[in-house]
Amino acid sequence: MTSEQATVTATSRRSRRLPPEVNILLVLIGIALVFEILGWIFAGQSFLINAQRLRIIILQVSVIGIIAVGVTQVIITGGVDLSSGSVVGMTAMIAASFAQSSTWARPVYPGLTDLPFIIPIVIGLGVGLLAGIINGWLIAQTKIPPFIATLGMMVSARGIAKWYTKGSPISGLTDEFNFIGTSIWPVVVFLLVALIFHIALRYTRYGKFTYAIGANAQAARVSGINIERHLIKVYAIAGLLAGLAGIVTAARAQTAQSGMGVTYELDAIAAAVIGGTSLTGGIGRITGTVIGAIILGVMISGFTFLRVDAYYQEIIKGIIIVAAVVIDVYRQKKRKV
Amino acid sequence: MTLSPSTMAAVRASGAVPQAEYLLNVENVRKEFPGVLALDGVQFRLKRGTVHALMGENGAGKSTLMKILAGIYIPDQGEVYLKGLPIRLKSPLDALENGIAMIHQELNLMPFMTVAENIWIRREPKNAFGFVDHGKMYDMTAELFQRLNIKLDPDSQVRDLSVANRQMVEIAKAVSYESDVLIMDEPTSALTEREVEHLFAIIRDLRSQGIGIVYITHKMNELFEIADEFSVFRDGRYIGTHASTDVTRDDIIKMMVGREITQMFPKETVPIGDVVLSVKDLSLKNVFYDISFDVRAGEILGIAGLVGSGRSNVAETIFGVTPATTGTIAINGKEVKVTTPNQAIGLGMAFLTEDRKDTGCLLILDILENMQIAVLQDRFTKFGFVQEKQITAVCQKMSETLRVKTPNLEEKIENLSGGNQQKVLIGRWLLTNPKILILDEPTRGIDVGAKAEIHRLVTQLARQGVAVIMISSEMPEVLGMSDRVMVMHEGRVTGFLDRADATQVKVMELASK
Numbered sequence: 015m016t017s018e019q020a021t022v023t024a025t026s027r028r029s030r031r032l033p034p035e036v037n038i039l040l041v042l043i044g045i046a047l048v049f050e051i052l053g054w055i056f057a058g059q060s061f062l063i064n065a066q067r068l069r070i071i072i073l074q075v076s077v078i079g080i081i082a083v084g085v086t087q088v089i090i091t092g093g094v095d096l097s098s099g100s101v102v103g104m105t106a107m108i109a110a111s112f113a114q115s116s117t118w119a120r121p122v123y124p125g126l127t128d129l130p131f132i133i134p135i136v137i138g139l140g141v142g143l144l145a146g147i148i149n150g151w152l153i154a155q156t157k158i159p160p161f162i163a164t165l166g167m168m169v170s171a172r173g174i175a176k177w178y179t180k181g182s183p184i185s186g187l188t189d190e191f192n193f194i195g196t197s198i199w200p201v202v203v204f205l206l207v208a209l210i211f212h213i214a215l216r217y218t219r220y221g222k223f224t225y226a227i228g229a230n231a232q233a234a235r236v237s238g239i240n241i242e243r244h245l246i247k248v249y250a251i252a253g254l255l256a257g258l259a260g261i262v263t264a265a266r267a268q269t270a271q272s273g274m275g276v277t278y279e280l281d282a283i284a285a286a287v288i289g290g291t292s293l294t295g296g297i298g299r300i301t302g303t304v305i306g307a308i309i310l311g312v313m314i315s316g317f318t319f320l321r322v323d324a325y326y327q328e329i330i331k332g333i334i335i336v337a338a339v340v341i342d343v344y345r346q347k348k349r350k351v
Numbered sequence: 352m353t354l355s356p357s358t359m360a361a362v363r364a365s366g367a368v369p370q371a372e373y374l375l376n377v378e379n380v381r382k383e384f385p386g387v388l389a390l391d392g393v394q395f396r397l398k399r400g401t402v403h404a405l406m407g408e409n410g411a412g413k414s415t416l417m418k419i420l421a422g423i424y425i426p427d428q429g430e431v432y433l434k435g436l437p438i439r440l441k442s443p444l445d446a447l448e449n450g451i452a453m454i455h456q457e458l459n460l461m462p463f464m465t466v467a468e469n470i471w472i473r474r475e476p477k478n479a480f481g482f483v484d485h486g487k488m489y490d491m492t493a494e495l496f497q498r499l500n501i502k503l504d505p506d507s508q509v510r511d512l513s514v515a516n517r518q519m520v521e522i523a524k525a526v527s528y529e530s531d532v533l534i535m536d537e538p539t540s541a542l543t544e545r546e547v548e549h550l551f552a553i554i555r556d557l558r559s560q561g562i563g564i565v566y567i568t569h570k571m572n573e574l575f576e577i578a579d580e581f582s583v584f585r586d587g588r589y590i591g592t593h594a595s596t597d598v599t600r601d602d603i604i605k606m607m608v609g610r611e612i613t614q615m616f617p618k619e620t621v622p623i624g625d626v627v628l629s630v631k632d633l634s635l636k637n638v639f640y641d642i643s644f645d646v647r648a649g650e651i652l653g654i655a656g657l658v659g660s661g662r663s664n665v666a667e668t669i670f671g672v673t674p675a676t677t678g679t680i681a682i683n684g685k686e687v688k689v690t691t692p693n694q695a696i697g698l699g700m701a702f703l704t705e706d707r708k709d710t711g712c713l714l715i716l717d718i719l720e721n722m723q724i725a726v727l728q729d730r731f732t733k734f735g736f737v738q739e740k741q742i743t744a745v746c747q748k749m750s751e752t753l754r755v756k757t758p759n760l761e762e763k764i765e766n767l768s769g770g771n772q773q774k775v776l777i778g779r780w781l782l783t784n785p786k787i788l789i790l791d792e793p794t795r796g797i798d799v800g801a802k803a804e805i806h807r808l809v810t811q812l813a814r815q816g817v818a819v820i821m822i823s824s825e826m827p828e829v830l831g832m833s834d835r836v837m838v839m840h841e842g843r844v845t846g847f848l849d850r851a852d853a854t855q856v857k858v859m860e861l862a863s864k
Binding site: 233296 | 670672691692693695696697702704709710711712713714715716720723724725727728732735736737739779
């Protein structure tokens with residue numbers, strides 16, 4: 015009896031294992047150090063000790079990071095969102111059209127200039143949210159694969175962005191609107207978003223259900239989770255965050271162009287996957303995604319710093335994304351054995 | 352000494368195979384899976400030119416034996432002799448090349464290829480340029496079909512064929528390997544009466560050519576129509592072999608179920624209360640029809656029937672997984688609408704599903720996450736935030752009550768044994784304080800100790816007034832635990848047996864009508 019009792023007790027909480035993010039953080043530090051060393055060898059200067067560069071890195075990371083927080087949640091449910099880059103372009107255009115200053119010669123809506131900055135923001139968020147709801151509804155109700163549903167949105171949203179002004183950019187935005195894109199405000203927005211959804215995933219019912227659906231949708235359904243409704247929520251959040259990223263992008267550039275956000279969806283997916291989110295669903299954390307996004311940003315900045323040709327940069331980026339997924343598959347396999 | 356499959360294949364090709372008494376001969380085979388002893392010292396002898404049926408309840412070990420013969424499983428112990436020569440088959444291909452072909456219950460044909468391509472796959476005749484010689488392949492197939500009296504166009508696509516015709520293609524494919532042994536697993540389950548006649552004609556023809564056929568069926572009348580001999584298995588053990596002319600149907604049923612029911616089930620008689628769940632004329636189109644029954648507080652209603660009788664489907668429909676086409680469900684006398692599991696849970700139902708891996712466990716998540724998921728729907732949250740402290744304490748207590756063997760709740764459920772996984776899932780449902788508990792195969796694939804614990808727990812829940820529905824393929828479990836047994840066959844209820852009247856023979860009779 016004693017041996018059984020010994021094994022039965024589940025009281026002793028083993029000391030918490032190191033969170034998986036530690037590994038990714040080490041990778042980030044490693045990469046940064048490699049650039050530091052290469053910097054001294056090839057460029058004769060420090061890579062890291064350069065406030066200007068670090069600022070650019072975190073600013074660049076912010077927009078992708080905001081999107082990646084939403085995409086991570088989608089991937090945890092076992093889905094994918096290819097539409098976020100196009101939604102960035104679409105919301106940037108639509109939000110900007112309501113943020114124009116009356117001093118600009120030819121605004122999109124001449125009667126609607128100098129509006130309070132909150133209006134373009136609300137409109138932009140609303141457009142992103144709507145795109146996300148449509149994605150989620152298609153996936154939940156028609157049961158088409160997320161890949162296809164969001165691919166459709168990707169093409170259509172980009173189309174809307176171009177059609178909106180027949181291709182011409184929207185400039186002359188109010189200073190209040192542009193303020194969101196100045197200084198380190200994009201970073202603040204990003205970190206706030208990351209914090210909110212880190213808490214949501216870890217400590218709320220929404221989070222528990224998101225993981226449960228990704229781990230085993232059938233079991234989640236039998237356990238009483240309304241999968242359809244929950245998926246719509248998750249995709250809606252992803253859309254909302256893509257919309258937010260669109261607003262920040264336009265504010266940073268102080269103009270909106272229909273081509274904004276091209277391939278951002280891939281960078282966001284890459285950030286999530288590099289950060290340890292599993293494409294098979296059920297696994298992933300916002301902290302990992304944040305580090306994943308920073309890794310991407312550091313690599314881009316590092317290559318530029320070392321004057322690596324932009325073409326090579328893209329080639330290398332592609333390899334890194336594939337490598338991250340290979341590592342994920344390998345991890346899955348190891349887990350199963 | 353054991354011959355390797357390739358040596359054996361070479362011997363076979365040279366024609367130097369001795370005329371052994373048995374085509375296939377299995378001696379003292381043992382096969383164990385984690386927690387389950389599937390076969391224990393089993394023997395099986397197949398004579399040339401006979402149809403030999405394997406009989407036994409679900410879980411008796413028939414399919415394990417069959418898979419050993421077909422090279423899918425490798426036995427832990429024991430010998431397999433092919434025509435008197437010892438052999439160790441390592442893969443289905445090994446078996447095929449040594450003249451043992453198996454026709455699976457779920458057919459393994461490629462739907463978008465032609466009949467001829469399916470039959471000769473991997474062995475296509477080639478022309479001088481190394482391309483597939485379709486003309487020759489067509490002729491070979493036509494010749495084969497003529498021999499078997501199958502009327503099919505070798506050029507038709509498999510996806511256009513009926514299930515029966517696909518079965519014929521599978522048989523032709525097996526014969527094309529010049530197999531000496533043909534294994535058929537429930538070949539008639541999807542066939543009409545006329546198609547069955549045709550199949551039997553082919554089987555008789557093959558038999559007259561000296562081929563040995565291993566035949567698995569649940570249908571008694573087929574046994575007497577087609578089988579020459581049969582071997583009975585029970586609980587992974589060999590019971591005996593008889594000629595089908597020597598025995599009656601009742602003899603066979605007795606051999607299949609004939610164990611003394613030991614009092615290993617802690618059944619208590621508890622006061623039975625009012626009707627809690629009342630199901631009337633429930634039907635799910637093409638799956639089951641006009642199911643009506645009541646379950647009372649404190650009562651355990653067993654549902655027995657063969658696999659495929661619709662037992663699990665009824666449970667799924669009551670729980671809203673697959674909403675009913677017609678019929679009503681009433682709880683405490685009030686008619687309710689259940690179209691999602693969510694509603695069912697809200698009405699006080701809980702459903703432990705049959706397939707732990709597919710519809711039960713969130714395998715990559717930990718015990719806590721698995722256990723809390725159903726109850727979080729309407730308890731232990733505040734403004735959407737999970738009350739971690741409370742829920743962890745409750746799960747901790749549940750895990751101790753159920754004696755889940757784990758160091759802590761942060762252990763991934765996939766690392767637990769089947770029995771412990773099942774306990775976690777039961778815990779998931781108990782947290783919701785169900786009034787109606789539906790258990791589908793609650794002890795499948797788990798060890799004896801955990802089994803007894805689960806039985807004790809179910810008894811205890813009944814004592815507390817929970818209405819329990821228990822589906823099980825294990826006859827002793829159904830008989831030992833139930834107050835009443837409802838027996839199903841092919842989507843219909845064939846009878847109710849009270850605890851006092853319920854015997855294995857009676858249940859089997861109702862289940863295999």
